[in-house]
Amino acid sequence: MIVDTYKTLREEAYEANLEIKKQNLAIYTWGNASAFDPDKAVFAIKPSGLPYDELTPESMVIVDLEGKTVYGNLKPSSDTKTHQVLYREFTGIKGIAHTHSPYAVAWAQAKKPVPVFGTTHADHGTEEIPCTDFIGSEEVKNDYELETGKLIAGTFKKRNLNFTHISMVLVAGHGPFAWGQSAAQSVYNAAVLEEICKMALLTLRVDPETKPLPEYIIAKHWERKHGQNAYYGQK
Amino acid sequence: MIVDTYKTLREEAYEANLEIKKQNLAIYTWGNASAFDPDKAVFAIKPSGLPYDELTPESMVIVDLEGKTVYGNLKPSSDTKTHQVLYREFTGIKGIAHTHSPYAVAWAQAKKPVPVFGTTHADHGTEEIPCTDFIGSEEVKNDYELETGKLIAGTFKKRNLNFTHISMVLVAGHGPFAWGQSAAQSVYNAAVLEEICKMALLTLRVDPETKPLPEYIIAKHWERKHGQNAYYGQK
């Protein structure tokens, strides 16, 4: 039965979307999260324009990597093609979250990458959080949401960034996207991004001349959480 | 029975007023929302000075477009005449919300329009959010709240703004008014306005030289949500 086939994936996407609301990362219908199943090459995503409190696991839409809806009666999120491109380009990720959280949006609107000012950042990424260029006018005319995905992937390629070391990005003039090993982790990363953006902005209010954290501290914090000899957590 | 005639309208206004509180757009008795019935040419509005938790659907006051109370025992909001003018001038709107949300008030007090810094703004309006001039001393002496309505309508006329493309305004030194296709949508727009004002202020804290979003991105975001070929949501 096809329904049962996607049941777990839909539930994972549903829980992740609720978490966007719970973590105050978007108001009303804004934002969306998806969960990817690499074996079936499909992802479950929030339906377009529905308020979070009207969502159910059943309302999640199943879309394949060509952008075709393979299960569900509702239209998928208007940002679906951005998710689709990222699942194709960033091989191995299993969840994506897009929010309109205000501090992350502020950095995106100012078109500024977020420097690594402290260990909170270094615990989650070894480099500054990149901000893309504005999407071009041809790309907007062509296929806006698909091109947004390409813009993100292109930014990582051009700047030689590793999407497993920095699982967050700011799309200039728009807002944040985050990803991870699961839909839940992608929302976690979106919440971390908002907190890092808030801390970075407050840091510059205390001292506009603040310098980034020394490299050896960045490396240490990353390694103790994510390196080969990581000793954070119960693993 | 006259009570039943306005029952739905009063309930709509009641729910919208509660939403002002729920969305943290005003403290105590501040702020008010109204719901308009174009067929009957009357609107239901919050009674003056009552705390939100003492409101009931029955306490909403029904006022006609001459400002006359046609149903209800309480005095309507002191801002009633501003609503009255806007319903006359902005033909087609069916709800108005006035709040004292702090970021919108900050821009209003600074007498600055809010630039379109990002897609969150463009999703809800194609131009900067206008700020009126200070109301004149003659207008204050004459009929303050009525003249506030005229000031808003006049600002839109003078600047050739379309009130269906920008359904929000800042009254200089005072605060925000928003409107929409229903009372609920007017409160939604008031919440969006607060979020946009917060994001814009934070953006300028990241970079005071931030430039507005390119026109082609503004147009795209407006079109995908509100244009003829809109594809956002389930419609």
Place this chain on the structure above:
Amino acid sequence: MIVDTYKTLREEAYEANLEIKKQNLAIYTWGNASAFDPDKAVFAIKPSGLPYDELTPESMVIVDLEGKTVYGNLKPSSDTKTHQVLYREFTGIKGIAHTHSPYAVAWAQAKKPVPVFGTTHADHGTEEIPCTDFIGSEEVKNDYELETGKLIAGTFKKRNLNFTHISMVLVAGHGPFAWGQSAAQSVYNAAVLEEICKMALLTLRVDPETKPLPEYIIAKHWERKHGQNAYYGQK
């Protein structure tokens, strides 16, 4: 029975103290509110150092205008003498609230009066919110809390301010005091003060050169709420 004599007053003070917590005007044990009975010339005040969730109506301490505890087993708030002086100096007030709300404290620490930037302020006071000088070293040695009361009253006298038109003050380097026709109203005014201080700070972030509201708008907003022909509310 002496217990019953002060029952209502203690309950009024108790409710006002809980409201300080509910309105997020102080954390932990910080802040205090009192309720004054002019006929008995006593006030009920929070006991010193008790967390808000341990308070009961019975725990409120009754103090007379000489500072003597006339009822209650607990020590009254360490700020009791400040309240005592204000009840003596500001004849007619029936409630006082002292908080450590962060935006009001910020203005107090910066030793800056809060300009009338908008109608939110004008609805509650016709002039800028005054900030005292630092209390003198002799006054600190003499009787700190009593002298704090004198400092507030002296600031109003020296600047020819009317304590019924401006029912709030910032004590330099310390924080806000507010008063009113009841303990409840004093806490309301403390919450208004925090909101005004937040709005004023944000306003200066939008434009550091912001000028105060024109006098005729200030006068209008005060008059419509508090003047002889006030028409705000249901009175």
Place this chain on the structure above:
Amino acid sequence: MIVDTYKTLREEAYEANLEIKKQNLAIYTWGNASAFDPDKAVFAIKPSGLPYDELTPESMVIVDLEGKTVYGNLKPSSDTKTHQVLYREFTGIKGIAHTHSPYAVAWAQAKKPVPVFGTTHADHGTEEIPCTDFIGSEEVKNDYELETGKLIAGTFKKRNLNFTHISMVLVAGHGPFAWGQSAAQSVYNAAVLEEICKMALLTLRVDPETKPLPEYIIAKHWERKHGQNAYYGQK
């Protein structure tokens, strides 16, 4: 029975860790608190990487002053050695809290001590809140968390600071640590630190030239709460 031996200590640590969450001093698994028993020379601390809502009193890990786990099946917090050093160096303290609260982190990331701008600060410490230097690269290679403890203790020695008069510190580029007479008091101090850091940042936004509070007011506020003739509270 060894379980009962540490029961109270584990419960104290458990409650303190929950309070970190309740006071919004950290999101997700960030932050940790411990409770020290000087007689047994052991402390109970949060297990590494567990979300606050999965904690139980039983999950707290008991560690001795050599860093050895003496009771518990889980790995203790990755910051355990920092706690261990502080319990050895700051004789008499019985609780430590480490958080990632955003305003305290902002000052730590900007590497700035927090000046005594007001009585809220003076009520809890007589001097500015110190910020350490960046930890050195040799120390990071050697034993990062142990060296972080030494860095804190060394900062207090070098600057001749009294850890009972200032029970809070900012570790440069990282964040805050606070301590006290109990685990509960250490979390209280961490919350106070966040509030002081927020107030100080807002103060500088009102006036960047703000000067610290005069010494005689600082001394008075400290004395009335903590001096020999303290009269704050019910003691």
